[in-house]
Amino acid sequence: MSEHNILSISGGKDSTALLLLARERQPENMQAVFADTGNEHPQTYDYLHYLEQATGMQIRWVKGDFSAQITKKREYVLAHWADKGVPQTAIDRAAAALVPSGIPFLDLCIWKGRFPSAKAAFCSEELKRNPIQRKVQFPLMDTGHDVISWQGVRADESLRRSLLIENDLALTNNNGAEMWNYRPILKWTAQDCFDMHKKHGIKHNPLYEQGMGRVGCMPCINCRKDELLEISKRFPEEIDRIRQWELAVKEASKRGASTFFAAPSGDSAWSATQTIDVFVEWAQTSRGGKQFDFIRMDDGPLCSSIYGLCE
DSSP states (O other): OOEEEEEEOOSSHHHHHHHHHHHHHOOTTEEEEEEOOSOBOHHHHHHHHHHHHHHOOOEEEEOOOOHHHHHHHHHHHHHHTGGGTOOHHHHHHHHHHOOOOSOHHHHHHHHHTSOOOSSSOHHHIIIIIHHHIIIIIHHHHHTTOEEEEEOOOOGGGOHHHHTOOSEEEEEEOTTOOEEEEEOTTTTOOHHHHHHHHHHTTOOOOGGGGTTOSSOSBSSOTTOOHHHHHHHHHHOHHHHHHHHHHHHHHHHHSSSSOOOSSOOOTTOTTOOTTOOHHHHHHHHTBOTTSSSBOSSOOOSSOOOOOTTSOOO
């Protein structure tokens, strides 16, 4: 029984530093894996190809498939929603919308009938962890191999991550094979990660010079106000895409309403009117959202890194 080291790569600063650290240590049976959510910016896809070329390490791409879940939900809607008092018009609408698109993020939300939120962040598990486990890690364990799951998470990113430890046993299967979570950069800072890039002569993802605090979904359900403003100014096509996704998920939901950003806690008045466009307009306002900022970002490829990467 051998040990396989599986690195989860996103194209962000942390996972790139993780990849470079692993490249230094050269553990046996090392494999880098990227889980494509379908909600990534094209520059991130380009960056992953760059990483392969620059490091000489192949990155395997996997993605989630929710077609079976959507089909099952459609069958349930047609068989049971009427018994629950759902109007036939709503049943017909949802049944017609419950069709897989082939885009993991969108299909996940169509299946769930809603977008993820900070309190229900099912996106990371369904779109990142599960595809890597099902397509890479579990098959190795099924044949009796142990798996070390390398994760590029840092303690200073969130309270939840600050409570993690560097090594922990994730699970043991019926064959006795084990999977361990390994977080070697847990105590690193963001600067430590960028320093690792410089040490190896590796460029960082260019999105970090375009106002992005994190690299992954664009936008992320947890993106900051200033980050959303940058996205709307630099990449309006991404906002257009989310607008279309809101309509698709709305049609597949029981109540006929679904917005990308979740309702504030305890706000029962939240409605389908709070679309991505409402938030983009809010992102253009000063603190409190009462007035538009007098100074606005100029058009053009200006550098606006929150990590001090601009020269």
